[in-house]
Amino acid sequence: MVAMLWGAPVALAFGLLGAVCTSLATMAIAAVGVWFGGWVDHLIQSISQVNMILPALPIAITVYLVYAKSVWVILGVMVLLSIFGSALKNYRSMFLQMKESPYVEAARAYGASNRRIVFRYLVPRIMPVLIPQLVFLIPGYVFLEATLAFLGVSDIYLPTWGKVISDALTHNVFQGHYYWVLEPVSLLMLTGLAFAMVGFALDRIFNPRLRQT
Numbered sequence: 001m002v003a004m005l006w007g008a009p010v011a012l013a014f015g016l017l018g019a020v021c022t023s024l025a026t027m028a029i030a031a032v033g034v035w036f037g038g039w040v041d042h043l044i045q046s047i048s049q050v051n052m053i054l055p056a057l058p059i060a061i062t063v064y065l066v067y068a069k070s071v072w073v074i075l076g077v078m079v080l081l082s083i084f085g086s087a088l089k090n091y092r093s094m095f096l097q098m099k100e101s102p103y104v105e106a107a108r109a110y111g112a113s114n115r116r117i118v119f120r121y122l123v124p125r126i127m128p129v130l131i132p133q134l135v136f137l138i139p140g141y142v143f144l145e146a147t148l149a150f151l152g153v154s155d156i157y158l159p160t161w162g163k164v165i166s167d168a169l170t171h172n173v174f175q176g177h178y179y180w181v182l183e184p185v186s187l188l189m190l191t192g193l194a195f196a197m198v199g200f201a202l203d204r205i206f207n208p209r210l211r212q213t
Contacts (some may be wrong), residue, residue: 004183006159010071011142011191018075018141022082023134029083030091031122034099035114044088051084057147064153071155074148078141087133094126128206135199139192146188161187 033044056078063077098104099122107117148154149162150169161184168180 001183003159003164004161004187007161007164007184008187010158010160011145011188012138014071014075014145015138015140015142015191015195018079018082018144019134019137021079022137023087023130025079025083026085026087027091027123027126027130028119030088031095031118034092034095035118035122041092044084045092048084048088051081052086054081056081060148061151061153064148069156071145071148071158071160074153075141075145078144091126094129095122098122098125132199132203132206135195135202139195142191143188146184 029044033041059081060074060077064074067073104117104121107121112121145154145160146162146165149160150166152166154160154163164184165181168177168184
């Protein structure tokens with residue numbers, strides 16, 4: 001039970017930091033690429049296409065074994081690999097439509113800087129779409145941390161749910177102590193279900209197509 005309680009904030013912090021960093025960075029990069037266009041947008045799209053075929057999990061394990069045995073370093077690597085993912089193309093399609101909007105043309109006419117247009121006129125317009133997607137990303141990172149810990153890729157000092165599962169399968173689960181596996185697995189499932197329900201609720205609130213009258 002102590003490991004379960006100590007592992008909860010670690011799992012939630014891992015998921016929250018990963019989701020926030022990935023969503024904000026992806027959105028900002030997509031907005032910059034769409035606004036400046038040309039070689040900037042082409043470079044971002046090329047990096048995205050290459051990144052989408054890279055195996056993220058083996059890369060994270062390699063970084064852990066070669067450079068640093070820290071769960072936060074692994075989080076940084078996974079965030080970097082997730083920034084240029086499929087979400088980047090979704091945000092890009094939204095920004096392409098907003099770029100031709102009248103209020104953007106008006107801002108350009110009165111001499112607004114590129115930075116102001118990107119971060120004051122483009123980015124805030126997709127925040128209603130960003131928030132539900134951010135919530136959906138949190139359990140994915142929580143499961144990722146548990147998967148890495150189960151594979152032995154985790155911080156040697158922090159107790160995590162994945163490490164409890166790994167220790168249980170390695171030592172005591174076949175001796176009848178099945179609660180060592182059932183408890184962390186149940187917490188992982190409840191965490192995923194909770195954030196999924198919150199994400200669907202926020203999507204119905206912020207998405208005008210799903211909003212009920």
